[in-house]
Amino acid sequence: MRGSAAPTSPGPWNTRSEALLAAQALTAGQATDAEHPEPADTAPAQETGRPRPPADTAHDTPQTTPARPVRRGPADPVRALMHRHRDLCERAVDALEIAAELEVHGVTDRTAARFRHRDVFSLAEELYARVPRGTGAAARPAPEDGAGTGWAGWATAAVAPGAVAALAGTGLAFTEGSVRLAVGVAGALGLTVALALAVRRGPLRTAGRGVPAARVWTLWLLAYALGGDGLLGELLTGGPDGGWALTPGPVLGLALSVAPGAWCAHLFATRARRRLAASRGLEDFAAGTRPLLLATVALHTAVLAGLLALTGFAPGALALGALLLVARLLAAHGFARTAADALAGVCAAQALALATVLAARLPGCDLLAAPVRTLVDTWGPGAVPAVICGAAALGLLAHATAALSRASAHARVPAHDTP
Numbered sequence: 274m275r276g277s278a279a280p281t282s283p284g285p286w287n288t289r290s291e292a293l294l295a296a297q298a299l300t301a302g303q304a305t306d307a308e309h310p311e312p313a314d315t316a317p318a319q320e321t322g323r324p325r326p327p328a329d330t331a332h333d334t335p336q337t338t339p340a341r342p343v344r345r346g347p348a349d350p351v352r353a354l355m356h357r358h359r360d361l362c363e364r365a366v367d368a369l370e371i372a373a374e375l376e377v378h379g380v381t382d383r384t385a386a387r388f389r390h391r392d393v394f395s396l397a398e399e400l401y402a403r404v405p406r407g408t409g410a411a412a413r414p415a416p417e418d419g420a421g422t423g424w425a426g427w428a429t430a431a432v433a434p435g436a437v438a439a440l441a442g443t444g445l446a447f448t449e450g451s452v453r454l455a456v457g458v459a460g461a462l463g464l465t466v467a468l469a470l471a472v473r474r475g476p477l478r479t480a481g482r483g484v485p486a487a488r489v490w491t492l493w494l495l496a497y498a499l500g501g502d503g504l505l506g507e508l509l510t511g512g513p514d515g516g517w518a519l520t521p522g523p524v525l526g527l528a529l530s531v532a533p534g535a536w537c538a539h540l541f542a543t544r545a546r547r548r549l550a551a552s553r554g555l556e557d558f559a560a561g562t563r564p565l566l567l568a569t570v571a572l573h574t575a576v577l578a579g580l581l582a583l584t585g586f587a588p589g590a591l592a593l594g595a596l597l598l599v600a601r602l603l604a605a606h607g608f609a610r611t612a613a614d615a616l617a618g619v620c621a622a623q624a625l626a627l628a629t630v631l632a633a634r635l636p637g638c639d640l641l642a643a644p645v646r647t648l649v650d651t652w653g654p655g656a657v658p659a660v661i662c663g664a665a666a667l668g669l670l671a672h673a674t675a676a677l678s679r680a681s682a683h684a685r686v687p688a689h690d691t692p
Contacts, residue, residue, distance in 0.1 A: 590658075
């Protein structure tokens, strides 16, 4: 979140932590009230609607005015919270940004009730209304999913990988020998540049919070989709004795799916922000966002399955496409480290599968390749990436349903990644 430091331990607090937060706010409010004390009420207390009886000088006893009860805490508990987060409130574009940051700091609906508000959103609206914005906040434009490039800019960037892959595939189909090799190398380089352009604009961007190593892992996964199955088949039969078969069809399908994937990411981001604006509680927002995320991933997977049916279906490519979409959604919403770690784990698992087949050639190490050989003998070489990528995609999706259902994940600037 802009203008606010990342908390040391984000996430929901327990009941004791919420009580401590409210007590700290009350203490700060008392200090604020001490700086601006209210005028003391020294007028004698009198009963209304009843005449004062005449005093009997002989038997009249001194009447003592009841002492005014001492106030326990500030009359305005929100004032202390307002002073603690004044920089955030001054720089916030809207109340939703304040609500998201309060959630990152552990403020829940129960905590908001201690500040005399029904939920975090109501508390954020009061903070936004009471703190005046400076000139910097008014002049700052609110970035959207297009990052200022417009629909035409990011749509062109999203279509570029599919166009480059289609041109390269056509060139490989009509060339031979050294010319075919040159076309393949040029196509690989062009596809790399096009993919880099696609993820830097539009709803797939990470706003400078990405992990550079994730690019390497993505290229490895695409390279395995291109030639990994052929290499694994050669290794199981004692090769490779030379080159092995390449399957450009799945890579072409994955490249063509970048455009619908970007559109699905944009749909998820805009619908989530609309639901955030309409929600009146964190649980209400989370309950509506989870099915939205699942529907987004299912829609993209269905589109990818149709594209792969046209270019060359492979179960491993279908699982890889779902994995890449979920990982990019996490990275675009501030969880780039988690996404990069998942991709790195998939790459390590695929490399381990190849390494165990090679290690099985050593004397007495035949059992090392037994799992991979059994899987390939039953469902073919494509079953290995399908199982690895599918398991990783399901695990990452389970994490995303929790991470992306938080209000802080949909602030205009992606929140920091949490372990």
